[in-house]
Amino acid sequence: MQQASGVVQIRKSRYTLLQDENIPPRSRLYDLVPYEIGTNWCESLTGYINRLGWTHLVSPRALVTQEIVPQLDDHLRLITPVSVFGTKWAMSLNGAGAMTKTWIDALSYLTTRTDLHFLTLPWWVGDLSPRWQLRETPAWCPLCLSEWRTKGHPLYQPLLWMIRVVTICPHHRTLLVNRCPHCQKPQLVLVSKTTQPGECTSCARWLGTEANTPSSQGGSGELIAWQEWIWAALKELQAASLTSGMLTWEPFFRYLATHLQEQKGYSKLAQVTGIDRTNLYRWVDDHDTYTPTLETILKFCYVCNVTPLQVMNGQLDSLQQTIERGTELHPPLPRRQNRRVDRERCRTALLTILDGREEALGVYQVAERLGYAACQLRYHFPEECKLVAQRAKDSRKQRKEHYLAQVREQVQQAVISVHAQGIYPSQRKLRTFLPGGFMRMPEAREAWRAALLELGFEL
Numbered sequence: 001m002q003q004a005s006g007v008v009q010i011r012k013s014r015y016t017l018l019q020d021e022n023i024p025p026r027s028r029l030y031d032l033v034p035y036e037i038g039t040n041w042c043e044s045l046t047g048y049i050n051r052l053g054w055t056h057l058v059s060p061r062a063l064v065t066q067e068i069v070p071q072l073d074d075h076l077r078l079i080t081p082v083s084v085f086g087t088k089w090a091m092s093l094n095g096a097g098a099m100t101k102t103w104i105d106a107l108s109y110l111t112t113r114t115d116l117h118f119l120t121l122p123w124w125v126g127d128l129s130p131r132w133q134l135r136e137t138p139a140w141c142p143l144c145l146s147e148w149r150t151k152g153h154p155l156y157q158p159l160l161w162m163i164r165v166v167t168i169c170p171h172h173r174t175l176l177v178n179r180c181p182h183c184q185k186p187q188l189v190l191v192s193k194t195t196q197p198g199e200c201t202s203c204a205r206w207l208g209t210e211a212n213t214p215s216s217q218g219g220s221g222e223l224i225a226w227q228e229w230i231w232a233a234l235k236e237l238q239a240a241s242l243t244s245g246m247l248t249w250e251p252f253f254r255y256l257a258t259h260l261q262e263q264k265g266y267s268k269l270a271q272v273t274g275i276d277r278t279n280l281y282r283w284v285d286d287h288d289t290y291t292p293t294l295e296t297i298l299k300f301c302y303v304c305n306v307t308p309l310q311v312m313n314g315q316l317d318s319l320q321q322t323i324e325r326g327t328e329l330h331p332p333l334p335r336r337q338n339r340r341v342d343r344e345r346c347r348t349a350l351l352t353i354l355d356g357r358e359e360a361l362g363v364y365q366v367a368e369r370l371g372y373a374a375c376q377l378r379y380h381f382p383e384e385c386k387l388v389a390q391r392a393k394d395s396r397k398q399r400k401e402h403y404l405a406q407v408r409e410q411v412q413q414a415v416i417s418v419h420a421q422g423i424y425p426s427q428r429k430l431r432t433f434l435p436g437g438f439m440r441m442p443e444a445r446e447a448w449r450a451a452l453l454e455l456g457f458e459l
Ligand SMILES: [Zn+2]
Pocket: 141, 142, 143, 144, 145, 169, 170, 171, 172, 173
């Protein structure tokens, strides 16, 4: 925090000097204007952070550690080790992650921009559960990248590409991809090297493709119909968010509950949508604790021929017709196609984890990175998958133990230094030595008790 207050002081003195010349206060970082703000192609927050790094000619990750993290308070700095910034944790910054608001505050302070919240999903799809909204690693449209480069347009990472349910490029009707075509690696969310926009974060080769190459696969008719409907529904939600503020889903469930109870429509809707009737009851009765994912809601609305915003506004005529008709209107939802498994690639991926050359991911994560379903991997490699799962479990346990050891160490040091000053090391006293909120952790309190007992205090 010392560094931050120093920055403020420098800024204040410079401001005083320049005040007479009517020059507005300088921002610490460039106040880059986000791309396409207020449209479906709006930039993502993590894409913006990457671009800030590139514009300052440093690696985005260096910018994060040297400029953004020092702005976070001590407690948040402690729980966000820098090593996880490039992984899926960073992706949650684009959604309703626990840290999103703090990071936006830090970035707003550094850039003096007040519109950065629009680069996150809550300002698009509202206060829905963040579960499964975002992908684990960025996806992109190789055709868009090449087209932008040819036309001299800026290369950036739209928020749309980060949304899990969007699988096709709205411009090109081709599948988005999430692995480098050269090295097959997924992309880091926050770039750690000085690779440039549009380059692979592992091998630095170009991620774009020209049209009509075999890698630019088009989607099936059913898939395109479904995706086109999604774009329209998302566009409608975004427009409503921009005019009336962050959307709340409470009216959606309330109107649905009232309507279904009046019409006794649960059974018919369960039949049409394929959603279990008990689950539908939970949607409407228990939506405080159980909220369906964005994808499930979109599937439900698609089949019922109604948009989420219409349900939120109580416009339920189409839903009523679906209940009366008892059949769906749209073409069926595309089934998730299980691609033919490239056994050699899968085996290599599993073995690199087992021999420790790759981080200890779980089977589900490995499958996602490879672009298959987890059950396909388990079917073809049952033994390897068991070992991978065990390794992931051990690694999680190890990380937790390491973290707890650090907590105990910090508390013990604080107790000893307070005691050495002739002061009783009460929990209240320790709070001034430790990061905010630290002593609320049960492990920290346990470590405090153990340290007091060691010093001969009776509890
Ligand atoms: Zn495209």
